[in-house]
Amino acid sequence: MPTINLRGAQKNYGVNSANAVSNLDLEIRDGEFMCLLGPSGCGKTTTLRMIAGLENLSGGEIRIGDRVVDSIFDGVFVPPEKREMGLVFQSYALWPHLTIERNTDFGLRLRKLPKAEREARVEKVMQALDIAKYRDRYPSQLSGGQQQRVALARMLAVNPGVLLLDEPLSNLDARLRLEMRAELKRLHKEFKTTIVFVTHDQWEAMTLATTIAVMNEGTLQQMGTPNDIYDRPANRFVAEFVGSPPINILSFDKKDTSDVAKEAETYLSSRYPSLRGIGSVGIRPEALSYATKKEDVPQGSFSGKMVVTGILPTGGSWILELRSDSHTLFLTTHALPRLELGEKVRFFAPPDALHVFDKDGQRITEADKLLRSAKLN
């Protein structure tokens, strides 16, 4: 399927309500596995439904390739049934009065395919999803995971140009979810469809996506590969939303006279005098290390003194909670920490592990170059 393009897409459910989605620009290329990631209520479902045509726009336009399918300006609206897409609902929405087989071949019957071809295709997807043995059952006789497969099969059968999935795994238990993730990845390869996948689960997005679009409060925060999102979050929201335990944020203001703040200020202003307007610095817990002696802290790293206030084992690794004045840091370590509560330690991190944000929370990209070159010196 050609590239799907949302330009300035906007959705407003009521005259007086805030925009569910505002001014969204999104490009979904052929063969991509794109995840829409964001907290609940941020407009992911709305975006998906706008792409499918189930929700009308309040502004902007949607194109598929060169063809405008939805636009207020041009007065164009192509209805969902003409968009040749597949959508798997969060609730699965299987038709309760039809058997699994009839659920699966519904779309093919509409397309008036010759019987033999229809049956062959239904057989193929039912085999691929391992639901052939339930063909004569009704949806209510299947478990959640099986229903989920039928919902997928029903859409795959018509071979849609793009498959839209709205949190399809959220109703499954943990093990099944893992299995279905692998399954989805396999299906993506096998059927070569473009997939747009909505989730609020960052791990799901990280493991599945080729591209992630992070949304918050109806706006797009960042779009990029999973590594981009994780390593170079465009703003504090993305930085804090992705990663567990969450990224440590040291935010500064003029009144902050704590030791950590002062050390950070000295560190940054003395080495990088050209950097201006810093509002906060983020460091991922796994980028942090600690040392009990000052000599063990490598030269040139960002470091500070703190007190151990918590040691939390998480099975194979440990999370340390460090405090000093009003600041708290979390640190992940894979070696058994031989520390006591209340013990003073120095944390440290290499300069290129710092994420520097301005006062509005946007990433200062210029800092990246400076910090990275610092490491080489």
Next chain:
Amino acid sequence: MAFLSEPTKAAPAVGDGASAVPSSWQVWRYRLKVASREPTTLIGVLTALLFTYLIVVPIISIVLDAVRVQFGHERRLGKDFGDLTLYYLDRTFTSPVSVDLFWRPLFNTLSVAVGAILLSLLIGTTLAWLISRTDMFGRRWFATALIVPYMLPAWTFALAWTTLFKNRTVGGQPGWFEALGWTPPDWVAYGRFPITIILALHYTPFVILLFGSALRRFDSQLEDSARILGAKRYQVAMQIILPLMRPALMSSMILIFAKCLGEFGVPYVLGLPVKFEVLSTSLFRSIASRQTGVAGVVAASIMLIGIITLMIDARLVREARRFVTIGSKGSMNRQSRLGKLRLPATGFAATIFMLSVGLPLLTLFLSTIMKLPAQFTLDNFTLDYWIGRDLHTVALQTGVLLSPDLWAAAKNTLMIVGLASVASGILGLLVGYVVIRTPVRALSVYLRQVTFLPYLVPGIAFAAAYLSLFAVPRGPMPALYGTVTILVLALMADQMPYASRAGISAMTQLGKDPEEAAQIAGAGWFRRMMSIVIPIQKGSLVTGVLLPFISGIKGLSLFVILAVPSTDVLTTYSLRLVDYHYTQAANAVVLIIAAIAYLGTLAAQKLTKTNLAEGLGS
């Protein structure tokens, strides 16, 4: 900190022209495009127009009748036909005849209603408690059996009563007691006393259902907590249980009141002989004597009282929602042990059952197979009134089952009620569909409200409104009085509240996902209706047809005003037989109606696995 200069922002690239604000013309064009793509909104507009014509216009028409000079009064009032006048208001509310026309009927209505409410509350709450919270014998059986009176037409009981208590005030066959040598005084045989008793027995099921379900949802832990804190039994009852039960009690009181307001059959059968009039019979008399203006005033008054009552009820229901959290489903519902009172309690329930179901039906049945009342000798029994031939009576010379009139009436009933209920069932589902699906909110709200309107208007007033609108030709519409059409239309409109509510709740439950899934799969509107919506909603469509059918079969007030001999239905036919004093035949017809209504209700319940409490009011 000291980093003070402006940061460089990575502002997201904004799409070109697309992010501009669309002009309102563009917005309208787009909306029109979206709305016109599917027939939903068009269907909505059409049904809205239809119901405006069938529901709103008749009501406006009768209200206008009340304040405009009617045909034949032009000379007396010195005005032209159709001019505004206060004459009818004045006549109904303040003139010397106003006492007969309005005030006494109003007082009678109120007193009968209050009496019926008190009596049914007394019996109903006791029974509800016995059924749901005690170890009385046969609780489950009683739970169904005690609801039966509500499945039968109310005037079944009125006929049973006259069969027993009729005295020599009225002609025709005497009642059983008269025949046995005891003349019941008039106050026992007719008027306020029997009407009150019968309405109370008929509406007791309301209380049992509403109060009973509130009791069942009541969490025993609430009682226990109070007991643990040291409250005595009566304190618990007064301070915990009663306040929480109040919404259910108020609600059943108000429903009963609204029903009594529109009740016609019972006061007609039992009130007429002693000129005991209630509002509905007074309205009937005004219509029968062609006093259209006065009829308009009385009908509008009944509507107004009905609307006020149900608005109070709606308010109570809203308040009751605050209590909803009290009913946790898993809660223990502890039963009181009745001990020594177990047998007497069972006896009480059995007595009420006998009085409200057994005795009336048995009486009616026996009366149809006995030549002379209350003479229990073998030669007095006969099946002639059912299947006899060459009876030496003036009009009805065969048993009722052989009379062509019965079959004509039955055919009419099936056709009229059947057509109306099929139509209202389908329209109800359509209305439900549009209300839930249309993107035009105003349309959704209007449809919901307009189809609910007849609920606020007692049937007899609604029928009067139809008469007022359709008795004469208006515009392209020919005069419909005396046709089957007017009956079907009125009945359909009258049933719309139940049909549309059923449709809306069915569509709400279905949600939009299954339909949207079909849409994504490539199915257009018509295809989705045929292969998804209607097949899934088959069950509720059947209910949506069946429930109006049952209530139409036993309905009387609409027909009594709108039917003429050629459009006789079973109910009006039996009423006519009453008027001619063919007691046995009348009772036989009523028994047939009762049987149909009862079996129909059972079937509906079986089919839909719902309980009656939800279909209350139909």
